[in-house]
Amino acid sequence: MKKPYNLPLLPIPFDAETELVFYKKVVKASSKLESLKQKLRYSLVNESFIQLLTLHESVQSTRIEGTQVTFSEMLEDNIDQKQDWEKIEVRNYQSALQKGVESVQMGYPLTERLIRDMHVILMENARGSTNASGEYRKIQNFIGPTKHIKDASYIPPEPQLMGNYMTNLERYINGHPYQKEEEDMLHPLIKAAIVHAQFESIHPFLDGNGRLGRILIVLYLLQSNLIDSPLFFLSEELEKEKFKYYAMLNGVRAIGREKPDWKSWIVFFLDATIRMAEHQYEKLDKAEQLYNVGMKKLNQPSTKKVWGALFARPIATVHQIEKATGLAPATVRKSLTQLVQLNMIFGDDRKRNRRYYQYDLIRIMSE
Structure with missing residues (x-):
């Protein structure tokens, strides 16, 4: 009979040699994050880019859990707001992330209370244990390929220990x-x-642990002042190597090993951080170039304003652009028509509530 894992409490001790391995990578990762932070600080598209990054993170993190929804579909969802469980999970992730970011940026610590509050948001109208949202589990759960505990790859600590572990x-x-x-x-x-x-x-929860745990990464980096806005997320990189990610987490739990392997997990995490910071720097650079090239083609201030608004909403309706810019509907339509004629954006064939697509930006964010 498999038993719950006797998970060690924090902190985890490391010898000097192991810490040296970490710090060589930390220096590089910190440098990449600082470069991204500085570039974003002076970027003309910084607010729009952060909005799109948080949406992209929400899509990637839920995809790790098995959803199939894409970034483009969620951009369309800003218009549709369909009651589809996959899209609800992405929207909930965005809302929970926003709640956490706002709390940390206001100076509140990253506490159990905040974690439980975010879990409530994450589970609202979603699949899974919504009746236990915001509450630590009171039954034994397990991770594995089937619904039988005998097949479990990992059995977390017993439910009565949740308070002790989360306080620690x-x-x-x-x-x-x-x-x-x-x-x-x-x-x-x-x-x-x-x-x-x-x-x-x-x-600690019956459902939503993976998504909430990935939110904790960005909140901890924010609280530590390593980043000053939610500009860095790891889920895209983790989703690319999903099974390696799971294997490294299992190594921490001493699965298939004599003792927990924290070193391999932390090296994996730092390498993923380096790759992701580089990738997001490249995305921002391409988005800036696209914005600047577009601006040089335009003369009318109103059309430039509409072009800028499309960097926050790469799929949008006249009504949405009107709300974002404060311009009159007729002015927005005229500007959008000009952008379509210049092949800078593309409109669909709807007679009412026509949608306009900024495909170049969608491709940059999806790469």
């Missing part, structure tokens, strides 16, 4: 309220990797 995680995230903990001087990127893996191993 909160203290690890925020530090002891009355004393400086000398023993844990790890860089925030290394701690972000540990926080994510520990949360996934605790598996």
Whole structure:
């Protein structure tokens, strides 16, 4: 009979040699993140880019959990708002992420209370255990290919231990309220990797643990001032190597090993961070070039304003552009017609509520 894993509490000790391996990668990852942060700070499309990044993250993180919805479909969903469970999960992810980001940016710590509040948002009208949203599980769960515990690849700690584990995680995230903990001087990127893996191993909720755990990565980096806005997300990179991601998390739980393998997981996390920061820098660079090339083609201030609005909504209706710009409907239509004639955007064949598509930007964000 398989038993729940006796998960060690945090912090995790590392020898000097292992920390040196980490820090070589941390230096590179930190440099890449700083470059992305500086480029975004002075970018003309920064607010639009962050909006699209958060939507893209929401799509990628839910895809890791098995949804098939695409980035383009979610851009259309901004217009449709269909009651499709996959799209509801992506919208909920966006809302939970926004809740967390706003709380951290206002100076509130990353606490158990905030985690539970985000879980409520994440599970609203979604599949899974909505009746237990915001509550730590009271029954034993497990991770595996079937619905039988005998086939489980991992059995998290018993439900009565959830409070202890989550209190320990909160203290690890925020530090002891009355004393400086000398023993844990790890860089925030290394701690972000540990926080994510520990949360996934605790598996405190009946559903939504993977998505919530990935939100914790960006919130911890925000709280640590490593980033100053939600400009960096890992889910796209993790989704590309989904089974390696799961295998590395299982290594932390000593599955198939004599002892937990934190080193391989943290190296994997840091390598993914480096690749993702580089990739997002390239996306931002291409988006800026597209914006600037378009601006040079246009003379009318109103058309330039409409062009800029399409960088926040690459699929939009006249009504949406009107709301975003404050321009009159007739002015918006005239500007959109000009952009279509220049092949900068494309309209569909609807007679009413015609949609306009900024395909070049969609491709950049989806690459």
